[in-house]
Amino acid sequence: MDRLETRELAYFLAVADELHFGRAADGLGITQPALSKTIRQLERRLGVALFERTSRAVTLTEPGHVLAHEARTALDAVSAATERTRRAGTRDPRLILAMKPGGDAGLLPAILAAYQHEPDVLQIEVVFGGDRARMVREGQADAALLYTPSDDARGLDTEMLLSEAPLAVLPASHPLAHRATLRMADLTDENLHKHDPAGDSAKGSISELMHLIALGRTVAVLPQSLTTPLREDLTTVPVTDIPPSVLQLAWPAHSTSLSVAALARAAAKAAAADNTSPSAIRSLRGTAR
Amino acid sequence: MDRLETRELAYFLAVADELHFGRAADGLGITQPALSKTIRQLERRLGVALFERTSRAVTLTEPGHVLAHEARTALDAVSAATERTRRAGTRDPRLILAMKPGGDAGLLPAILAAYQHEPDVLQIEVVFGGDRARMVREGQADAALLYTPSDDARGLDTEMLLSEAPLAVLPASHPLAHRATLRMADLTDENLHKHDPAGDSAKGSISELMHLIALGRTVAVLPQSLTTPLREDLTTVPVTDIPPSVLQLAWPAHSTSLSVAALARAAAKAAAADNTSPSAIRSLRGTAR
DNA sequence: CGCGACCAATAGCCTGAAGGAATGGACCGG
DNA sequence: CCGGTCCATTCCTTCAGGCTATTGGTCGCG
Structure with missing residues (x-):
């Protein structure tokens, strides 16, 4: 054969x-x-x-x-x-971490800080990319910050960092703005801007989107971390019937790299610290599967 | 390039x-x-x-x-x-499940029974093999029953089925037989038979091993499911400082097969039913990492 | 029905890369 | 210093992958 x-x-x-x-x-x-x-x-x-x-x-x-x-x-x-x-043959090998701009839920500084205390550390190079899962699979990156379910992490090892409830972003004056929770069905009449994490290009796109929402042109459902800081004239309402957006660190499933292992430990530590901090209202569980 | x-x-x-x-x-x-x-x-x-x-x-x-x-x-x-x-080109495709003889912790009948109630079922063919993880990775099997940490499931998707405390198997007359728990250090003086799951060949090897233990020639540390039924003249004591043996169902990480998904659901269901059954004393957590 | 457009398969030829045989060169042990 | 071991180099042969030209089958259209 x-x-x-x-x-x-x-x-x-x-x-x-x-x-x-x-x-x-x-x-x-x-x-x-x-x-x-x-x-x-x-x-x-x-x-x-x-x-x-x-x-x-x-x-x-x-x-x-x-x-x-x-x-x-x-x-x-x-x-x-x-x-x-x-990459192993280059003079000073680095650890390449792929993420999308702003796609760290504010966790990156803590992760990098924790990483410095680990053994076997390399210089970390952060790169921005569209299909970050693919970058890891093809070896262009050593690790990536992914969001499930929108990113497909199959075939990768992952460490869950935090789970964020999906929030509907509405004008403060919107009829639904006072509701405690929403379902997707409540938003069908709106010109809903479906958040497509993979499609994000410019860093300005989020603030542009917020602008459009303030004008009443659209509404959006976003993971919590993308909604802060929030403009004065907008408000958010949790959406209960779609799964939460889970931020995770992903790396090649068969990795034997000590540096990647160190990064995973650091990220887990940083996420644990963040989850227990008083400012976080996180880990709301969605009902969908 | x-x-x-x-x-x-x-x-x-x-x-x-x-x-x-x-x-x-x-x-x-x-x-x-x-x-x-x-x-x-x-x-x-x-x-x-x-x-x-x-x-x-x-x-x-x-x-x-x-x-x-x-x-x-x-x-x-x-x-x-x-x-x-x-295999996709053969006339009647089957779902090939790799395991080692006796390596199902008695769960296989329940899994197969649950599988029949799923949609998208195929005929299941059970094959026995040494390196079952490799069989899945190389496409010779669609799924496998693996034991971590002895099997390396990296690069595979897994569903944890049950966690078994490691038990030291001793002659009933052994000085340590009355202890509530043991540590590996307690057994260093013995002619310890390290259980090597990958190396198992014949079905008789377990009963032969039990025979040797009864004769006082050796002692062994095995996952619980391999110790039942137990001979009258032997006894078991939990070992607390090595990780438990975790039985899991593994399949290719990027699988899109409906049949494999059905098997995973069936296995999870069967394991859940088993875990709640009164006969099981399971999920003892080890301390090692 | 006939013609042209489209598209994959076939035929025949050519080139380059994979492989074999023979040989060279470096190293070591006696 | 000689013989043995082992990888590199050279030169030659073979064949598989590629190209051009052509065939054959199917559909759409007048």
Whole structure:
């Protein structure tokens, strides 16, 4: 049983994404016949049909769907191997922590401070990125601050730092502003701005959003940490029927790095201290699953 | 930045394991110069030295150690892709559950029964294997019953089923047999049989071990479920300073299979029912970490 | 029905990279 | 200083991956 090559997996994924041999070949910088031949050979080697082809359309078979999924994680693992090996070879290795701007719930200074007291510390470099889970999976970062359920931390080890109740942000004058709690159904009439953590780009986007809310143009549901400090003319109401946003530190599941372990300990310590501080009204549990 | 090929990773691992180009090449079925050339090229592509060579000895550099680790998980992921795709192509796909004989703490019947009531069920096939975590990682099994800390479940999703206190098994006449609890230090004088879950082969090994204990030839520390039923002439005493053996169901971290999800639900349900049953004296927490 | 557009598969050829055989060079032990 | 060990280098061969050109099947449209 010979082993698949990453080239074959990458070629397959190109076709699986495009569902079109010609365009996929273009994207790969090779010609269509070469690609067709490779995919055919892949199917022969696996003993399984991956695509259903007609001269009009290409679709994935059931095994094709499985391979599309598995191939992605396998290629991620190969990329990670390259990346981490390269980084291990640099003169002064750093610990790269991925987060999104403001995505630390104010916890980062405490984490960094606690980290300095750990053994086996490296210089920490904070980088900002969109798909932070992927950065960790591909080895571009050693750890990341993620929010579940919006980020997908599967395949990573995680340490839960804090759980934040989702808050609806409303104008102080809004009819629902006096309610003790809300359900999502209460907000269906509003022009709801669904918070998409992955899509955030500029740092100003939150304050812009707040501005729009104050103008009555929209309302939003955000994790608590993003709502402070809150403008005078806005108010927040907990939403009870969506799961809380959980901030967690994530790192590669098979990590053996002492530095990453130290960071995890530091983060846990900082989060524990924060959770017991009087200013925090946290760990409200959502009801949805 | 071109992508590494699995061939390169496999060749590298062969050398990393043997620390000898000639023997590694033998094992791979190629000649030594071909292997040397490939490794050199790999080092050039990564921009990093992987081995320290003298004509007398070959050793891994620091980046080499990193790659050895990363390459293994990457190759596992590729194997898993192959394996799962092939299995998805078989006529009637089954759900393969890996365990070791007797390694279910008596929970398997309840799990299977609960599973039948779930939606999206497949036929379950139980297989026995030594390195069950690896079987899941490589796609030879869809789920496994593992014991932590002896099995390494990193990189897998898990559901904790039950936690068992470690019990010292002694002849009833043993001087320590009357103690309420023991520490490992108490047993240093004995000819202690360290339980190695991975090394278990035949089903008879436990009863043979019990026989040896009854003869006073050895004593053993085992998770509770392996000690029942207990011979008349033996007794057990909890050991407090080693971590409890935790039985868990593990499956690939990035699984999207409805059937695996159903099995996880079923196992959780069966374990919950078992934990509340009067016969169980479980979840004793160990103190070690 | 016939024609063109579209798209994957096939055929035939070429190039480069993987591998083999022979050899060189460094090191060590006797 | 010689022989053995082991990795690197050189040179040659083979074949798999890629390209161009073409075929064959299907759909849409006049």
